[in-house]
Amino acid sequence: MNPITTHSPSSRLIARSRRHVWHPCTQMQHHEKLPLVALSHGAGPWLFDQDGHRFLDGISSWWTNLFGHANPRINAALKNQMEKLGHAMLAGFTHEPVVELSERLSALTDNTLSHCFYASDGASSVEIALKMSFHAWKNTGFPEKQEFVCLEGSYHGETLGALSVTDVALYKDIYAPLLRNVHIIASPDARQATDGQSARDVAIQAARELEMLLEARSGNIAALIIEPLIQCATGFAMHDPLYLKEVRALCDRFQIHLIADEIAVGFGRTGTFFACEQAGIWPDFLTLSKGLSGGYLPLSVVMTTSAIYDIFYSEELTKGFLHSHTFTGNPLACRAALASLDIFRDDDVINRNHTNARLLNSRLAGLAAHEQVENFRQCGMVWAFEVPAAHLPPFSDGSSASFAGRFFATALENGLLLRPIDNTVYLMPPYILDENEMDFLAEQTLRTLDMVLKK
Numbered sequence: 429m430n431p432i433t434t435h436s437p438s439s440r441l442i443a444r445s446r447r448h449v450w451h452p453c454t455q456m457q458h459h460e461k462l463p464l465v466a467l468s469h470g471a472g473p474w475l476f477d478q479d480g481h482r483f484l485d486g487i488s489s490w491w492t493n494l495f496g497h498a499n500p501r502i503n504a505a506l507k508n509q510m511e512k513l514g515h516a517m518l519a520g521f522t523h524e525p526v527v528e529l530s531e532r533l534s535a536l537t538d539n540t541l542s543h544c545f546y547a548s549d550g551a552s553s554v555e556i557a558l559k560m561s562f563h564a565w566k567n568t569g570f571p572e573k574q575e576f577v578c579l580e581g582s583y584h585g586e587t588l589g590a591l592s593v594t595d596v597a598l599y600k601d602i603y604a605p606l607l608r609n610v611h612i613i614a615s616p617d618a619r620q621a622t623d624g625q626s627a628r629d630v631a632i633q634a635a636r637e638l639e640m641l642l643e644a645r646s647g648n649i650a651a652l653i654i655e656p657l658i659q660c661a662t663g664f665a666m667h668d669p670l671y672l673k674e675v676r677a678l679c680d681r682f683q684i685h686l687i688a689d690e691i692a693v694g695f696g697r698t699g700t701f702f703a704c705e706q707a708g709i710w711p712d713f714l715t716l717s718k719g720l721s722g723g724y725l726p727l728s729v730v731m732t733t734s735a736i737y738d739i740f741y742s743e744e745l746t747k748g749f750l751h752s753h754t755f756t757g758n759p760l761a762c763r764a765a766l767a768s769l770d771i772f773r774d775d776d777v778i779n780r781n782h783t784n785a786r787l788l789n790s791r792l793a794g795l796a797a798h799e800q801v802e803n804f805r806q807c808g809m810v811w812a813f814e815v816p817a818a819h820l821p822p823f824s825d826g827s828s829a830s831f832a833g834r835f836f837a838t839a840l841e842n843g844l845l846l847r848p849i850d851n852t853v854y855l856m857p858p859y860i861l862d863e864n865e866m867d868f869l870a871e872q873t874l875r876t877l878d879m880v881l882k883k
């Protein structure tokens with residue numbers, strides 16, 4: 429990436445942004461040293477800044493843009509919808525996009541999850557699932573069931589309810605006085621395997637810990653929440669599908685709701701449309717967002733069963749689920765989601781992704797074999813690896829704590845958008861890369877790693 433001059437279009441936009449925009453997940457002072465990229469537009473897997481430099485979006489812009497930026501088919505669907513209905517309240521009204529989307533999502537679960545409740549973002553959908561679980565138990569005469577269980581290293585969002593079932597200290601510790609206490613159990617993270625253990629052994633061991641907790645506290649526990657197959661924000665911890673099967677059986681046995689948070693891992697990211705499919709199970713609540721609208725507009729959904737829906741169906745107003753927000757089921761966002769589902773269907777995306785995953789795996793072989801890379805792993809269209817702290821060169825002040833920032837900045841120099849989590853580098857590219865773009869992603873990721881390790 430060429431240096432940004434003080435009079436370039438990028439520099440002018442960055443200066444305005446610094447005066448007025450408070451960016452998410454950011455210590456703003458760090459942008460005095462780390463680059464702030466002034467975007468102009470996107471096309472396919474590429475983002476372009478105000479000065480004309482382009483960056484391959486290797487993380488689908490926080491795991492959302494499944495079919496790239498400015499996708500012509502999604503654009504056309506949105507333009508058509510804008511001519512009809514941009515927004516109307518969903519309380520007391522309905523419309524074609526939200527009905528069709530609900531029907532099609534339900535069909536993708538073989539109608540096991542038959543009802544859809546919409547919100548705007550992933551954390552909101554988690555809040556809804558937690559509230560629904562508690563309220564369902566209360567409506568059926570078990571008000572004491574108001575505790576929740578999550579996994580070590582879990583991440584489910586940063587609103588207060590979602591943060592309560594999150595176990596990432598960076599986000600959680602400062603707000604601890606505001607949060608509910610929850611049960612945190614062992615993660616089935618396959619990287620924990622020791623002494624010849626397999627990923628399945630780790631999964632079984634973690635499930636046994638859950639069993640012991642439920643034996644002691646099931647009368648007070650409403651639900652367990654889990655990120656199926658990949659715990660993303662904790663460093664892309666991957667686990668064997670057997671864990672999901674074990675958890676489903678335990679939740680049934682002890683009458684605990686299972687909430688599957690597929691906000692990041694749904695919509696084909698793990699190799700099946702829903703991650704839970706790989707274990708042959710369905711949860712009681714399924715939360716979806718990110719790729720739901722193809723990365724276009726804020727939209728999330730909680731899917732649940734007819735049995736749970738019926739618990740709220742009553743003449744008594746207080747037994748109804750009265751949660752709401754202004755933009756629930758927004759027609760534009762639903763239409764973007766429908767266009768995304770059309771692409772999945774018409775382009776046979778899941779099977780195509782299997783081929784693309786094999787192609788990209790072959791190109792990443794050099795990275796996997798790198799002597800300073802550990803735990804190289806892949807699940808569907810997700811790749812991750814660690815660079816141990818012992819391998820990292822220090823800054824001039826002797827620190828080596830800013831690997832993620834250095835990697836991000838160096839990747840931009842090499843035309844890539846990659847955003848490591850601590851010392852974990854991950855790739856979650858859009859599903860539309862051609863073979864030349866795969867070559868570019870693999871070669872520039874390796875080049876970025878080597879450059880960072882030499883600094």
